[in-house]
Amino acid sequence: VKPLAQLELRHDADVLVASVEGEIDISNASELEAALSASLPNNALGIVLDLTRTSYIDSAGVHFLFGLGARLTRRRQQLRLVVGDGSPIARVLKLTGVSWTLQHDASVQVSLRLMRAEVRRAPGEENWLSAGSEPWY
Amino acid sequence: VRLAPVDTQRLDLRLPAEAKSLSLMRQSLERWLSAAGVHGDDIYEITVACGEACMNAVEHAYPPGDAVFVVTGSIAGGELELVVRDFGFWRPPRRDTDRGRGIGLMKRLMDAAQISPGPSGTTVRLRRAVRQRAEMAA
Numbered sequence: 001v002k003p004l005a006q007l008e009l010r011h012d013a014d015v016l017v018a019s020v021e022g023e024i025d026i027s028n029a030s031e032l033e034a035a036l037s038a039s040l041p042n043n044a045l046g047i048v049l050d051l052t053r054t055s056y057i058d059s060a061g062v063h064f065l066f067g068l069g070a071r072l073t074r075r076r077q078q079l080r081l082v083v084g085d086g087s088p089i090a091r092v093l094k095l096t097g098v099s100w101t102l103q104h105d106a107s108v109q110v111s112l113r114l115m116r117a118e119v120r121r122a123p124g125e126e127n128w129l130s131a132g133s134e135p136w137y
Numbered sequence: 138v139r140l141a142p143v144d145t146q147r148l149d150l151r152l153p154a155e156a157k158s159l160s161l162m163r164q165s166l167e168r169w170l171s172a173a174g175v176h177g178d179d180i181y182e183i184t185v186a187c188g189e190a191c192m193n194a195v196e197h198a199y200p201p202g203d204a205v206f207v208v209t210g211s212i213a214g215g216e217l218e219l220v221v222r223d224f225g226f227w228r229p230p231r232r233d234t235d236r237g238r239g240i241g242l243m244k245r246l247m248d249a250a251q252i253s254p255g256p257s258g259t260t261v262r263l264r265r266a267v268r269q270r271a272e273m274a275a
Contacts, residue, residue, distance in 0.1 A: 004160055023160065023163075025156070025159050025160065025188065025192075026156045026159065026192055026195070027156035027157050027159060027160070056163070056184075056185075058159075058185060058188045058189060058192065058239065058242075059189055059192070059238045059239030059242055060192065060239075062238060063238065088181050091181075091182065092185055092242065095241075095242055095245050095246070096238055096241075096242060
């Protein structure tokens, strides 16, 4: 059975860029969350989650987005979504309040720029958090 | 598991009540709606709404393991009706999956969404006017 979604992760300096190609539903939302959480360093500014190639999302996926956003906020990190204008999932994100609750941009480049402009760290702040790649929740 | 409905007037699916059935349901429903000439944007929204109803069915499944849920659909005179039935007990939406949001989504995407819990299972009835390509309309 073909997996519903492919998760691609890369680090762009101090930001984790994750892209989801395929569908997000109750069968894979928690797996995605675990994979992202395992890959986010404590000293990263946050996650840019690219949903440009996400063709389907349901309320379980929306729950995953809100949960991820809240957790990053508590850690003084940011979650930014990338959603194209004509994206099939845009209507669901609008109806469930994602698009007015979570930051979202039209491209990964814009997200990276805005995240670097908005997330400011006091000098040495990353050292206040526990080191390295320990679980972050 | 029936995957390829040939009758464009009716959809009839019976699937195991488990999370991975949802993507099978979506494929079958999309294929059926598309064969019936339903407009692409409508197909997407209907699929999301039906997915939410089926997620309820999967969560209500009792006993877990060998339970099934049933999805039937019909289109007549530009009106679509989908009925999702499970055979478990109604349980309030689980907090950790935020099901309240899914029910809201279902109601907003359809013209009418009616949830009827009963002693032997729950029935969700979804209705919506659909745009069909003229030659496909019943």
